[in-house]
Amino acid sequence: MRWNDMYIAGLGTRLPSPEPAETAVSEGRYSAQEFKDNELLSVLVSEEEPAVDMAAAAGRQAMARSGRSAEDVRLLLHAHTYHQGEDLWTPATYVQQRTIGGGAPSIQLNHACDGGMASLHLAIPYLLAGPAGGAALLTTGDRFAPPGFNRWSSDIGLAFGDGGTAMVAARGGGVARILATHSSSDPYFEGLYRDTERGFTDAPHLEGTPLDLRGRKIRFAQREGVDAVIDRLSAALVENVEQVLADADVGMDQLAKLVLPNLGKPLLSWQLLAPLKIDLDRSPWEWGRRTGHLGAGDQFAGLTYLFESGQLRRGDLVLLAGVGIGYCWTTAVLQVLSVPDWSGADAETLRVLGRGDG
Numbered sequence: 001m002r003w004n005d006m007y008i009a010g011l012g013t014r015l016p017s018p019e020p021a022e023t024a025v026s027e028g029r030y031s032a033q034e035f036k037d038n039e040l041l042s043v044l045v046s047e048e049e050p051a052v053d054m055a056a057a058a059g060r061q062a063m064a065r066s067g068r069s070a071e072d073v074r075l076l077l078h079a080h081t082y083h084q085g086e087d088l089w090t091p092a093t094y095v096q097q098r099t100i101g102g103g104a105p106s107i108q109l110n111h112a113c114d115g116g117m118a119s120l121h122l123a124i125p126y127l128l129a130g131p132a133g134g135a136a137l138l139t140t141g142d143r144f145a146p147p148g149f150n151r152w153s154s155d156i157g158l159a160f161g162d163g164g165t166a167m168v169a170a171r172g173g174g175v176a177r178i179l180a181t182h183s184s185s186d187p188y189f190e191g192l193y194r195d196t197e198r199g200f201t202d203a204p205h206l207e208g209t210p211l212d213l214r215g216r217k218i219r220f221a222q223r224e225g226v227d228a229v230i231d232r233l234s235a236a237l238v239e240n241v242e243q244v245l246a247d248a249d250v251g252m253d254q255l256a257k258l259v260l261p262n263l264g265k266p267l268l269s270w271q272l273l274a275p276l277k278i279d280l281d282r283s284p285w286e287w288g289r290r291t292g293h294l295g296a297g298d299q300f301a302g303l304t305y306l307f308e309s310g311q312l313r314r315g316d317l318v319l320l321a322g323v324g325i326g327y328c329w330t331t332a333v334l335q336v337l338s339v340p341d342w343s344g345a346d347a348e349t350l351r352v353l354g355r356g357d358g
Contacts, residue, residue: 021035051142075104079110120138137167144161175307175336312336
């Protein structure tokens with residue numbers, strides 16, 4: 001869908017310290033072969049700070065940078081992938097209380113790794129249906145902690161990092177104009193992340209061991225055929241991206257940067273780079289390989305990093321691509337309007353000094 005009068009007004013992150021992948025390998029928590037294959041250098045680990053507190057901190061930073069007041073916010077959407085610290089609870093209202101307060105609707109999106117991007121896609125028509133000048137605060141927060149999750153081995157082809165991210169989407173101006181967004185899904189892949197052998201359970205984590213997502217994926221691929229799975233995933237991604245580019249009236253060769261999920265290099269290559277026919281250096285890979293997969297927040301955090309590190313220029317076109325289990329894809333095309341100075345002491349995004357720095 002093509003949009004008018006929709007902008008990104010502010011961005012924020014709350015990112016903890018990195019844990020080196022080599023440490024996880026030496027302690028037997030990460031396969032030495034996968035360390036070599038994936039080329040991931042570290043992931044961010046929160047020892048104590050909960051996911052929702054990281055999300056709230058990111059939200060406060062995004063609001064401060066946006067120049068908008070709490071009264072401008074007409075909607076808060078909080079997206080996540082994993083446990084938020086409590087069962088049968090509303091983390092979105094917790095984040096709201098610690099960011100903007102007030103009486104705007106606050107809604108939780110448990111939409112896995114496409115959650116942040118899906119919240120952007122859903123917030124836009126809500127704002128356009130309301131009074132001019134309205135804004136939406138979009139937050140994500142995840143912490144992939146034991147005993148329910150092993151960030152290094154629960155899944156295959158990636159490692160998980162902790163952190164909170166936020167975006168203020170608004171009418172009336174901002175640092176980037178949102179030209180178009182597009183969201184699609186293919187429920188054929190629903191069983192890719194469901195334990196079809198065990199069946200449904202009555203409560204979370206009854207086995208008492210970390211989630212075995214890789215086992216679910218391997219069984220699905222063996223059942224359906226690896227080549228068939230790859231071909232269908234690739235086709236769905238390409239169809240989504242072609243649609244959002246057409247809606248934005250932009251060609252792939254015009255994009256300055258593409259912000260993609262933070263994955264290991266082989267998975268990133270066959271799932272995104274090869275189907276889209278793009279090179280690795282058009283994405284913030286050097287940042288992502290030190291950050292880890294932030295659940296629902298890779299795209300917000302990656303865009304924040306590009307702004308904070310001075311890699312964007314006025315007029316640049318940027319594609320944000322979200323991919324979530326299920327399977328679902330949400331993409332957005334942005335045009336940079338201004339480059340604010342977000343490099344000060346309050347800049348939380350993991351710093352990357354240059355290629356090859358470890």
